[in-house]
Amino acid sequence: xxxxxxxxxxxxxxxxxxxxxxxxxxxxxxxxxxxxxxxxxxxxxxxxxxxxxxxxxxxxxxxxxxxxxxxxxxxxxxxxxxxxxxxxxxxxxxxxxxxxxxxxxxxxxxxxxxxxxxxxxxxxxxxxxxxxxxxxxxxxxxxxxxxxxxxxxxxxxxxxxxxxxxxxxxxxxxxxxxxxxxxxxxxxxxxxxxxxxxxxx
Amino acid sequence: xxxxxxxxxxxxxxxxxxxxxxxxxxxxxxxxxxxxxxxxxxxxxxxxxxxxxxxxxxxxxxxxxxxxxxxxxxxxxxxxxxxxxxxxxxxxxxxxxxxxxxxxxxxxxxxxxxxxxxxxxxxxxxxxxxxxxxxxxxxxxxxxxxxxxxxxxxxxxxxxxxxxxxxxxxxxxxxxxxxxxxxxxxxxxxxxxxxxxxxxxxxxxxxxxxxxxxxxxxxxxxxxxxxxxxxxxxxxxxxxxxxxxxxxxxxxxxxxxxxxxxxxxxxxxxxxxxxxxxxxx
Numbered sequence: 001x002x003x004x005x006x007x008x009x010x011x012x013x014x015x016x017x018x019x020x021x022x023x024x025x026x027x028x029x030x031x032x033x034x035x036x037x038x039x040x041x042x043x044x045x046x047x048x049x050x051x052x053x054x055x056x057x058x059x060x061x062x063x064x065x066x067x068x069x070x071x072x073x074x075x076x077x078x079x080x081x082x083x084x085x086x087x088x089x090x091x092x093x094x095x096x097x098x099x100x101x102x103x104x105x106x107x108x109x110x111x112x113x114x115x116x117x118x119x120x121x122x123x124x125x126x127x128x129x130x131x132x133x134x135x136x137x138x139x140x141x142x143x144x145x146x147x148x149x150x151x152x153x154x155x156x157x158x159x160x161x162x163x164x165x166x167x168x169x170x171x172x173x174x175x176x177x178x179x180x181x182x183x184x185x186x187x188x189x190x191x192x193x194x195x196x197x198x199x200x201x
Numbered sequence: 202x203x204x205x206x207x208x209x210x211x212x213x214x215x216x217x218x219x220x221x222x223x224x225x226x227x228x229x230x231x232x233x234x235x236x237x238x239x240x241x242x243x244x245x246x247x248x249x250x251x252x253x254x255x256x257x258x259x260x261x262x263x264x265x266x267x268x269x270x271x272x273x274x275x276x277x278x279x280x281x282x283x284x285x286x287x288x289x290x291x292x293x294x295x296x297x298x299x300x301x302x303x304x305x306x307x308x309x310x311x312x313x314x315x316x317x318x319x320x321x322x323x324x325x326x327x328x329x330x331x332x333x334x335x336x337x338x339x340x341x342x343x344x345x346x347x348x349x350x351x352x353x354x355x356x357x358x359x360x361x362x363x364x365x366x367x368x369x370x371x372x373x374x375x376x377x378x379x380x381x382x383x384x385x386x387x388x389x390x391x392x393x394x395x396x397x398x399x400x401x402x403x404x405x406x407x408x409x410x411x412x413x414x415x416x417x418x419x420x421x422x423x424x425x426x427x428x429x430x431x432x433x434x435x436x437x438x439x440x441x442x443x444x445x446x447x448x449x450x451x452x453x454x455x456x457x458x459x460x461x462x463x464x465x466x467x468x469x470x471x472x473x474x475x476x477x478x479x480x481x482x
Binding site: 005006007009010011013014016017020021022052053055057058111112113114115116118120148149150151175176180194195196 | 207208209213214216217218220221222223224225226227228229230232234235257258259260261316319341342344345346377379380397401416417418419
């Protein structure tokens with residue numbers, strides 16, 4: 001079955017709202033993402049999120065091994081404009097990104113008058129899981145989250161480059177300025193870390 | 202169902218713009234995110250902000266409840282429910298527990314909300330500093346600087362004049378120790394329900410073109426002074442004539458024949474549920 005641009009994207013948006021409202025909870029978007037035809041050259045869930053967020057009114061950037069061709073495809077599908085990282089509203093950073101730290105560092109944090117102009121960064125990582133469901137979580141990175149949307153603390157476990165999270169934390173030192181982060185893993189699981197989420201390693 | 206409109210009335214581009222604004226609103230609790238605010242088939246000032254947020258959220262599996270001043274059957278609620286129903290075909294309900302999406306004007310339901318529900322509030326004036334500062338450019342700067350003396354000044358003047366805070370509704374709140382926010386014209390009675398709410402609360406102002414949010418489990422404090430602490434409306438001694446409820450928000454009504462005043466739950470579906478439970482017993 002092909003992707004339904006109305007209902008599948010609505011479902012995806014609701015999953016994003018839930019992820020933002022309850023930071024660190026994971027949701028499996030692979031059943032929807034696998035319906036994208038033809039199979040996209042980038043992570044299918046990143047592609048799916050780009051369809052929810054990006055159109056001709058906003059700009060994006062992508063840092064991947066083939067950012068030129070990957071960016072052109074996102075641009076063709078969504079109508080979004082490719083811009084350098086510092087000018088992009090949405091920054092896609094894949095597993096094979098060339099300069100991921102520089103890309104994240106360049107992201108806009110907005111202004112005190114317009115903090116909503118802070119960028120949204122969408123990163124592809126190896127693995128994400130919400131340990132509240134049980135199961136083994138050994139030999140993984142683990143961060144403890146607190147802030148709005150989290151009753152006391154919540155743990156997010158997975159495999160990601162620690163310096164990406166560290167750079168994200170540095171971008172968010174001066175609230176309300178900051179960047180909002182979506183993490184997507186290779187299996188199609190997604191979690192969000194809005195700028196309000198405090199991260200402890 | 203053959204419909205002349207796109208699903209949920211809007212074209213997909215309009216939904217995308219509202220969705221981008223809503224996600225930023227959740228990320229910056231209490232901050233008013235500007236959005237384009239589309240023309241709607243109901244007049245601005247009649248809940249178009251809430252309606253746009255609802256239409257950008259709603260999907261096939263949702264169950265919708267719409268409340269107008271506590272009532273599911275008053276004109277604003279019925280019109281919005283019909284519009285959303287006709288353009289989506291979703292099921293509507295009056296039972297708070299069954300709803301996944303609740304749009305409300307001027308009340309938060311008595312029944313506690315859950316994590317799997319989203320509350321959308323209609324907002325006429327989203328700017329808590331508007332009555333002290335008419336310029337949007339200036340109020341945006343005041344928010345940037347977290348200069349909220351104007352909001353306190355309004356409360357101070359009320360205390361000077363009446364000996365107490367006289368906000369009937371829309372008593373300003375501070376969200377997560379940063380932004381002062383208009384909670385929409387809910388009674389003070391409902392303000393504490395926003396603090397560490399289990400459900401996400403999205404607020405939409407159509408005429409003023411703003412979307413803002415209170416995420417779940419977020420600190421929301423009503424503004425007050427040490428010597429004039431915030432108080433909800435006093436409902437002690439009041440009992441609902443229909444269902445016998447206490448500690449809820451009431452409508453005060455007059456019996457036309459006897460001239461006697463009496464109280465009744467303002468939240469009609471809460472009242473009805475209690476009466477039905479009583480009848481089943």
